Amino acid sequence: MIYELRTYWAAPGKAEALHNRFRTLTLGIFAKHGMQLVGFWVPDPITAETGDLVYIMAFEDRAAMTRGWEAFRADPDWIAGRAASEVNGVLTARVASVVLQPTDYSPLK
Template sequence: MIYELRVYHCLPGRLPALLKRFETITLGIWERHGIRQAGFWTTLVGPSNQTLTYLLAWESLAERETKWNAFATDPEWLAKRAETEADGQIVSSLSNEFLVPTKFSSVQ
């Protein structure tokens, strides 16, 4: 199992819109595509409280490529993303990393 760590940095005041989009739209589309989330976090203490961090669980990079590409080009996702950004951009930047658990990790 590998994990993808994704960090979204929102424009000021736009984190609630991103959280709502994940809760009401994105997660349902991910489920249809077989994308498994391993957790979501907002920042309590850190450089910015306008950040969403989450983990996705993948069997392999090949699985990630297939499923993420299908999601990224899904017509419903593209339409809903455009709707949620009708009043302005939400995310200013994002980063991602692929992590492999150590043999002593409680998460495998």
């Protein structure tokens, strides 16, 4: 199992719209493609360094991660929903992704 730590920096004034898109669109598309979400977090406090939203995904391996994201990005519901959510401007200023390998002593394997 590998984990992907994703951090999102919202575009100015777009944090709530970004959260709403995850609530109403993104989560369903993750489920549709069998993508396993571990959880979402909001940094406390939110700063320029921490980003506005952090989440972790779990995948069997890198190939599964690649397949999942390719299916997600090609999904017609995602394409249409993203476009609709960004009619007044993009919601993200920056996105960072880090793949994490569990240590031999990690409770998450």
